[in-house]
Each structure stands twice: as C-alpha cells, then as structure tokens.
Amino acid sequence: xxxxxxxxxxxxxxxxxxxxxxxxxxxxxxxxxxxxxxxxxxxxxxxxxxxxxxxxxxxxxxxxxxxxxxxxxxxxxxxxxxxxxxxxxxxxxxxxxxxxxxxxxxxxxxxxxxxxxxxxxxxxxxxxxxxxxxxxxxxxxxxxxxxxxxxxxxxxxxxxxxxxxxxxxxxxxxxxxxxxxxxxxxxxxxxxxxxxxxxxxxxxxxxxxxxxxxxxxxxxxxxxxxxxxxxxxxxxxxxxxxxxxxxxxxxxxxxxxxxxxxxxxxxxxxxxxxxxxxxxxx
Amino acid sequence: xxxxxxxxxxxxxxxxxxxxxxxxxxxxxxxxxxxxxxxxxxxxxxxxxxxxxxxxxxxxxxxxxxxxxxxxxxxxxxxxxxxxxxxxxxxxxxxxxxxxxxxxxxxxxxxxxxxxxxxxxxxxxxxxxxxxxxxxxxxxxxxxxxxxxxxxxxxxxxxxxxxxxxxxxxxxxxxxxxxxxxxxxxxxxxxxxxxxxxxxxxxxxxxxxxxxxxxxxxxxxxxxxxxxxxxxxxxxxxxxxxxxxxxx
Numbered sequence: 330x331x332x333x334x335x336x337x338x339x340x341x342x343x344x345x346x347x348x349x350x351x352x353x354x355x356x357x358x359x360x361x362x363x364x365x366x367x368x369x370x371x372x373x374x375x376x377x378x379x380x381x382x383x384x385x386x387x388x389x390x391x392x393x394x395x396x397x398x399x400x401x402x403x404x405x406x407x408x409x410x411x412x413x414x415x416x417x418x419x420x421x422x423x424x425x426x427x428x429x430x431x432x433x434x435x436x437x438x439x440x441x442x443x444x445x446x447x448x449x450x451x452x453x454x455x456x457x458x459x460x461x462x463x464x465x466x467x468x469x470x471x472x473x474x475x476x477x478x479x480x481x482x483x484x485x486x487x488x489x490x491x492x493x494x495x496x497x498x499x500x501x502x503x504x505x506x507x508x509x510x511x512x513x514x515x516x517x518x519x520x521x522x523x524x525x526x527x528x529x530x531x532x533x534x535x536x537x538x539x540x541x542x543x544x545x546x547x548x549x550x551x552x553x554x555x556x557x558x559x560x561x562x563x564x565x566x567x568x569x570x571x572x573x574x575x576x577x578x579x580x581x582x583x584x585x586x587x588x589x590x591x592x593x594x595x596x597x598x599x600x601x602x603x604x605x606x607x608x609x610x611x
Numbered sequence: 612x613x614x615x616x617x618x619x620x621x622x623x624x625x626x627x628x629x630x631x632x633x634x635x636x637x638x639x640x641x642x643x644x645x646x647x648x649x650x651x652x653x654x655x656x657x658x659x660x661x662x663x664x665x666x667x668x669x670x671x672x673x674x675x676x677x678x679x680x681x682x683x684x685x686x687x688x689x690x691x692x693x694x695x696x697x698x699x700x701x702x703x704x705x706x707x708x709x710x711x712x713x714x715x716x717x718x719x720x721x722x723x724x725x726x727x728x729x730x731x732x733x734x735x736x737x738x739x740x741x742x743x744x745x746x747x748x749x750x751x752x753x754x755x756x757x758x759x760x761x762x763x764x765x766x767x768x769x770x771x772x773x774x775x776x777x778x779x780x781x782x783x784x785x786x787x788x789x790x791x792x793x794x795x796x797x798x799x800x801x802x803x804x805x806x807x808x809x810x811x812x813x814x815x816x817x818x819x820x821x822x823x824x825x826x827x828x829x830x831x832x833x834x835x836x837x838x839x840x841x842x843x844x845x846x847x848x849x850x851x852x853x854x855x856x857x858x859x
Contacts, residue, residue: 409699414695417629431621471696
C-alpha cells in the first residue's frame with residue numbers, strides 16, 4: 330500500500346498558485362525526495378500533507394488519512410521536522426524530548442531517541458547552549474519520539490557544513506533502516522542523489538520529472554564536444570552512437586582530426602539544471 | 612486530563628527555568644508591593660494603607676500574569692515556531708491552551724499568596740471578613756484579563772513588539788485604575804479614562820469588599836463590565852488567533 334497518494338493537488342496563496350496540479354505516490358518504507366529551487370512549491374506541498382494547509386483541489390491520502398481533517402490518530406503516526414522552529418531555550422534536551430513523548434500514546438524511549446540522534450553528550454544541556462547542527466538533531470529527535478510511520482523532513486540540512494550534512498545523511502539512512510517512510514525536500518542535488526529512492530523535480534508548482542536518481546540520469550542526453558576551426562562545438566543527443574559515428578566518419582573521410590573530442594554522460598546536476606532552466610527558454 | 616496535567620507540568624518547568632519571565636511576570640508585582648508599602652505609609656479611609664495596597668497590588672498582578680505574561684508567552688512561542696510544531700503532535704490545541712491558562716493561574720495564585728503573606732509578616736495585614744468575595748473578585752478579574760491576553764496575543768504581530776506593547780498598556784492602566792494606590796485625588800479627566808479600563812472594575816469590587824464589607828454579588832455592574840471585556844478578548848482570539856508565525 331502507498332503511504333502517500335497525491336492526485337491533482339493545487340494550492341494558491343492570494344491569487345498566486347504555488348502548487349499547480351501535482352501527482353505522486355510514496356510507497357511504504359521509501360525515501361522520496363521533492364527536489365527543486367526555492368519557491369518551487371516544495372514546502373507548500375509538504376505542509377498540505379502534514380495537515381497545516383487545506384488544499385484548493387485534488388485528492389490526498391497520507392497513511393490512509395485526509396491530512397486536512399487533522400485527526401489525532403493521524404498525528405500519532407507522523408513526525409515533522411519543519412524548516413524553522415525553535416523549542417524552549419531553558420529546558421534540557423532530555424526534558425524537551427520527555428515533554429514531547431507525553432503527547433503520544435506509545436512513544437519511543439527518550440534515552441533511545443537521544444542515542445539515535447547522537448545527542449548523548451548533550452542530554453542534560455539546555456537547548457540554548459546547543460549548536461545549530463545539534464538543534465537540528467534535536468528537531469529530528471522530536472519528530473521521532475512518537476515512533477511515527479512517516480517522517481517529513483523539510484530541508485533538513487540547509488545551512489549545514491559538509492561534515493554536519495554527512496552526519497544528517499547517516500541519520501536519514503538510519504531511519505530508512507528502521508523501515509520509516511520519509512518525505513524529504515531539498516534544493517541540494519547531492520542530497521537527493523545520496524538519500525532518495527525516488528526523486529520528483531518540482532518547478533513552478535509542477536513536477537517536471539520523476540524517477541529514481543539513476544533513471545533521471547539515464548534519461549539525460551549525452552554531450553559530445555570537439556573543436557572545429559578553432560571553435561568549440563557541443564552536441565547534446567539521445568543517440569550518441571549514431572551522432573558520433575556520423576561525426577567521426579566525416580572527419581576520417583576528410584582526413585582530419587576531431588580536436589579535443591570529449592564524450593560525457595549527463596550527471597543528475599545537468600538533468601536538474603536543464604529542467605530548472607527550461608523555464609527561462611519558455 | 613492526563614495530557615492537561617502533563618502540559619501544565621511542562622509549562623511550569625518552562626516558566627520557572629526562563630528566569631526573565633519568572634522575574635517579570637511573577638516577581639515584579641511582589642517587588643512593587645514591597646516598594647510601595649515601604650514608601651507610602653499612613654491611612655486610607657481610616658485604615659492602614661496596607662489594607663489598600665495588598666489587594667490592589669494583587670489586581671496589578673492579575674494584569675501582569677493573565678494579560679501581560681500570557682500574551683507575551685503566546686506571541687514568543689508562536690513567532691519562534693513552537694506552537695506550529697506542537698500543532699503537528701497529537702496534543703489537542705484546546706488542551707495546550709487550557710494548560711497555558713492553568714499554568715498562568717498557578718503562577719498568579721503563588722504571586723497573590725506571596726503578597727498576602729508578606730503583608731501579614733511585615734504589616735500585620737489580615738484577610739477581610741468577606742474573604743470569599745475577595746477571592747471571587749480575583750478569579751473573575753483573572754478570567755477577564757486572560758481573555759484579553761488571548762485577544763492581545765492574537766493581535767500583536769511580532770515577538771520584538773510584544774513586551775513593549777503589553778507594558779505600555781499595563782503600567783498606565785494599573786496606575787490609573789488604582790492598582791498602585793488610591794486615585795481619589797486624581798484629576799477628573801484621569802478618572803474618566805480610568806472608568807473605561809477593566810482593571811478599575813476589579814479594584815472597585817475589591818475596595819467594596821475590603822472597605823464596605825459588600826459581598827461580590829453587590830457589584831453586578833462591575834462584573835458585567837469585566838465579563839464584556841473578557842468576552843471581547845476571547846472573541847478577538849477566536850477570530851484572529853494563529854498557531855503559526857506571521858508571514859515575514
């Protein structure tokens with residue numbers, strides 16, 4: 330069964346359509362990534378699924394619930410890491426988690442959660458003394474303390490240094506190993522590539538591409554570069570064998586060399602930038 | 612019920628740990644009582660001034676906890692995203708707000724008790740004969756100001772502005788309404804302003820109880836005014852209260 334089903338979702342704010350009819354499904358136990366630039370509609374989509382926003386149109390089922398009904402049994406089963414949110418500064422890590430644990434019918438053991446997010450050394454430290462990365466780990470701990478089936482991570486590593494990002498990635502992989510379904514948003518490609526089972530690229534409120542990271546790359550064009558009469562030529566093609574054959578046989582028959590010949594498979598970054606750039610050409 | 616108790620305990624922990632809020636909300640009225648009772652002496656309406664100051668500083672405490680403390684706390688928690696995140700947990704919003712009110716009430720009870728005990732120890736102050744009416748007046752005042760606190764929290768837009776706005780309202784109001792001392796000799800126009808302020812009506816009931824021995828039910832008009840203010844605040848909150856930070 331799908332953990333999340335979205336059909337024709339639309340949402341506007343004050344005449345501006347932030348999400349313009351999107352469809353996707355997330356399977357149980359899957360890490361699904363909404364990838365896109367700022368303002369593409371990622372947070373709006375996630376907030377509809379979390380139950381913060383009502384939708385204008387479309388069908389949405391999250392763990393079999395309609396999120397905008399905000400049923401308590403629905404909130405028992407989701408964990409949410411928001412883009413920005415603080416906790417009480419003068420309370421310790423363990424106390425904060427214990428307060429949250431009290432909101433759920435069958436919470437995880439607080440000590441276990443502290444272990445899981447790697448805050449053992451900071452257990453009795455007040456929240457205001459934590460670094461940015463440690464606070465983010467506490468955020469994740471708060472999302473996990475209710476032992477949710479589905480975890481929403483809205484840009485969980487924005488503003489992290491590379492080491493902190495690696496640590497966060499390891500934590501997400503850990504969650505996946507626990508069998509949690511994860512919906513992740515990011516504008517970092519490497520993050521999507523590292524963590525996601527499937528990626529949907531969002532641009533201007535529509536999904537412009539969806540698939541596994543490998544599929545997205547496979548669908549990309551191959552780039553052939555060479556120099557002719559002192560000028561760099563670039564050919565992007567879906568049929569590199571034929572194009573290359575044409576190019577080389579012409580060069581051979583004319584008895585010249587294709588200078589600086591280079592054949593390169595597209596990376597996810599190229600795919601992404603192409604997708605996001607298409608808008609400028611349109 | 613369990614969750615309410617859980618959240619009240621949490622709110623108490625958070626309140627007393629946050630030293631600034633504990634000093635401003637809890638301690639300030641107690642300190643002002645000590646200050647004013649030291650500075651002013653003599654009699655008012657044939658009785659020691661402490662008879663006036665103890666209950667009226669408690670009414671100032673009502674405004675400070677139920678209105679000021681509550682509004683500032685809610686605005687800070689809303690703007691920092693604490694409320695938004697709690698909205699995603701199974702804790703019902705009504706339980707959260709109920710716990711906030713209960714916790715604020717506990718702080719007020721402790722504050723009022725401190726003022727009364729200090730009055731007793733330092734100035735041999737005694738509860739009036741109609742003490743039940745005195746407590747009833749405090750409770751009605753608390754509910755009225757809590758309703759207005761919810762309303763104010765819903766209207767105040769930014770965390771930075773919250774304590775400024777609240778103090779600009781509370782301090783002049785307490786002064787004009789007689790929270791800091793008798794207003795009998797104030798100019799007429801100041802008394803006219805005081806007549807529209809809700810705290811004036813709490814002070815009026817309290818004075819009636821203390822000086823005339825009149826029980827609470829002999830003040831139906833004051834109670835009606837307080838109910839109206841409290842209801843107005845609650846209606847504003849019902850219309851404008853938000854769990855999420857205002858869009859920046």
